[in-house]
Amino acid sequence: MTSSPLITQLIESLRCLPGVGPKSAQRMAYHLLERDRDGARRLAETLTTAAEQVGHCARCRTFTEAEICGICSDERRDASLLCVVESPADVQALEGAINYRGLYFVLMGHLSPLDGIGPEDIGLDRLVERFDGGDIHEIILATNPTVEGEATSHYIGELARERGIRATRLAHGIPLGGELEFVDGTTLSHAFLGRQSIE
Amino acid sequence: MTSSPLITQLIESLRCLPGVGPKSAQRMAYHLLERDRDGARRLAETLTTAAEQVGHCARCRTFTEAEICGICSDERRDASLLCVVESPADVQALEGAINYRGLYFVLMGHLSPLDGIGPEDIGLDRLVERFDGGDIHEIILATNPTVEGEATSHYIGELARERGIRATRLAHGIPLGGELEFVDGTTLSHAFLGRQSIE
Numbered sequence: 001m002t003s004s005p006l007i008t009q010l011i012e013s014l015r016c017l018p019g020v021g022p023k024s025a026q027r028m029a030y031h032l033l034e035r036d037r038d039g040a041r042r043l044a045e046t047l048t049t050a051a052e053q054v055g056h057c058a059r060c061r062t063f064t065e066a067e068i069c070g071i072c073s074d075e076r077r078d079a080s081l082l083c084v085v086e087s088p089a090d091v092q093a094l095e096g097a098i099n100y101r102g103l104y105f106v107l108m109g110h111l112s113p114l115d116g117i118g119p120e121d122i123g124l125d126r127l128v129e130r131f132d133g134g135d136i137h138e139i140i141l142a143t144n145p146t147v148e149g150e151a152t153s154h155y156i157g158e159l160a161r162e163r164g165i166r167a168t169r170l171a172h173g174i175p176l177g178g179e180l181e182f183v184d185g186t187t188l189s190h191a192f193l194g195r196q197s198i199e
Numbered sequence: 200m201t202s203s204p205l206i207t208q209l210i211e212s213l214r215c216l217p218g219v220g221p222k223s224a225q226r227m228a229y230h231l232l233e234r235d236r237d238g239a240r241r242l243a244e245t246l247t248t249a250a251e252q253v254g255h256c257a258r259c260r261t262f263t264e265a266e267i268c269g270i271c272s273d274e275r276r277d278a279s280l281l282c283v284v285e286s287p288a289d290v291q292a293l294e295g296a297i298n299y300r301g302l303y304f305v306l307m308g309h310l311s312p313l314d315g316i317g318p319e320d321i322g323l324d325r326l327v328e329r330f331d332g333g334d335i336h337e338i339i340l341a342t343n344p345t346v347e348g349e350a351t352s353h354y355i356g357e358l359a360r361e362r363g364i365r366a367t368r369l370a371h372g373i374p375l376g377g378e379l380e381f382v383d384g385t386t387l388s389h390a391f392l393g394r395q396s397i398e
Contacts, residue, residue, distance in 0.1 A: 006249050006264045007287075013245040016238030017216075018230045019223065030288045031217045032246070033253055033262055034307070039215030040250040046212040047243035050205050050228070051236045063232055065205045088206075089229045108233070 007033070059130075061123050062088045062106040071095075071104060078102045080137040082130070084156055086110055086144055094142065102140070105130070110143060110152040124156065131163045138166040145172065206232070260322050261287045261305040270294075270303060277301045279336040281329070283355055285309055285343055293341065301339070304329070309342060309351040323355065330362045337365040344371065 007029055014025040032040040056062065057069035064070070071077065071091070081102025085091055091104050107122040119125070130136060139160050143149035157167040172190035174183050183191075206228055213224040231239040255261065256268035263269070270276065270290070280301025284290055290303050306321040318324070329335060338359050342348035356366040371389035373382050382390075 004253065004263045004265075004268065006245075006253055007262055010245045010249045013238070013242040014216075016231070016235050016242055017213075017227045019226070024218065026288065026291065027218070028216045029249070030262075030286065032215070033249065034286070036215050037250045039212070040246045043212040043215055044243040044246035044250070046205075046209045047231070047239045047246075050209045050232065051239040051243070054203065054205055054232055063206060063229075064203045066203075069203065087229065087233070089225065092225065 056108070057106075060104050060106055061108055061126070062091055062104065076101075079135050081140065082136050082138070083140040083142050084127070084153075085142045086149065086152075090142065090144075105139075107143070107152065110146075110148040111155060112148055119155070122152070124159065127156070128159060128163075131160060131165055136165055138168060141167060141169045255307070256305075259303050259305055260307055260325070261290055261303065275300075278334050280339065281335050281337070282339040282341050283326070283352075284341045285348065285351075289341065289343075304338075306342070306351065309345075309347040310354060311347055318354070321351070323358065326355070327358060327362075330359060330364055335364055337367060340366060340368045 010029045010032075011022070011025045014020055014028050015022070017025075020028070053065045054063050055065065057064045057072055058067050059072040060069060062069050062071075066073075078101050081100075082105055083094065083100065083102055084105045084107065085094070086107050086109060088106055088108075091106060094100055094104075105123070105127055107124075109117060109122050111117060111119065111122060131139075139156070141153040141157060143153045153169060157169070160167040171194065172187065173194055174180065174187060174191045180188075209228045209231075210221070210224045213219055213227050214221070216224075219227070252264045253262050254264065256263045256271055257266050258271040259268060261268050261270070265272075277300050280299075281304055282293065282299065282301055283304045283306065284293070285306050285308060287305055287307075290305060293299055293303075304322070304326055306323075308316060308321050310316060310318065310321060330338075338355070340352040340356060342352045352368060356368070359366040370393060371386065372393055373379065373386060373390045379387075
């Protein structure tokens with residue numbers, strides 16, 4: 001492709017980034033070489049360090065380089081509330097949007113029997129141990145609103161109820177902003193069925 | 200932002216890539232950590248190697264890790280034709296699109312007196328040396344169709360003509376595909392003035 005094997009290799013490696021096709025990879029490679037070699041070196045360093053050192057929190061399974069993540073080790077948070085999400089990015093999204101003071105449990109995926117992903121692969125054995133620990137009064141199920149997410153949610157909800165723990169699910173309904181006209185039918189029907197009285 | 204300083208740092212470093220904002224940087228960081236740590240390590244390696252080893256071709260100034268790039272050292276190419284472009288990416292674009300068998304000269308920018316970028320900063324001293332070498336019969340000016348690109352082109356064209364070398368410029372006109380209605384006025388007027396008879 002290019003006259004330099006090293007640049008071809010750099011373009012090829014940049015394609016491991018999600019959403020980066022051949023054109024943007026080429027643009028990125030030339031940009032770094034032309035204008036930001038220091039940035040490239042810094043990126044290389046943090047990539048290496050992160051790939052080596054970031055592991056999973058021993059309590060909630062989110063990404064962290066410590067043994068217990070910052071949220072789990074924060075004494076001021078409410079240990080009786082546990083929000084169950086699919087990925088560390090979901091933790092960030094919730095932390096950024098709401099003033100939630102409970103803890104999280106990160107499944108790092110969802111149940112998917114067809115792909116051979118069972119309860120233990122998403123850490124449910126460890127979650128049940130925490131249920132049995134007796135600290136938790138409510139779990140908030142915040143898996144993705146997909147078929148797999150709903151199924152996972154349902155399964156965990158059962159586990160909680162069997163142990164007398166209250167399980168709640170994020171409300172479904174029309175998202176804020178945009179126009180009703182463009183909201184899909186399934187969401188509309190959820191919003192209709194879940195309508196609330198105005199106070 | 201995140202509970203892990205290392206991940207925050209990784210997200211920050213990914214933003215040195217062009218077109219990558221906070222959201223995509225976060226998505227990239229989590230993707231690499233969750234699914235492609237080998238890709239992250241490989242990317243780190245090639246970034247480091249490329250940042251250290253890629254320099255400029257001694258003849259045409261394009262990026263290469265060798266002293267003379269693959270195109271300049273290719274004996275089969277026509278050394279009497281020299282195409283002048285602004286960046287190494289332009290060389291790739293032309294090589295990919297047309298069956299050009301001449302050589303290139305890469306300015307690595309354009310004249311921009313306001314930013315203090317004069318003829319020597321874009322290698323015109325070296326270009327004039329090549330003009331005076333006597334090998335070149337025609338230069339093809341393929342700088343960007345911007346004000347600075349046109350000015351640079353004009354300046355180089357003068358240098359060539361003073362030395363009896365033929366200078367040509369890529370044709371301006373309506374691009375292929377799309378609709379005439381959406382072509383801008385300046386382009387349309389160029390296309391109109393440069394109209395060609397049908398044979």
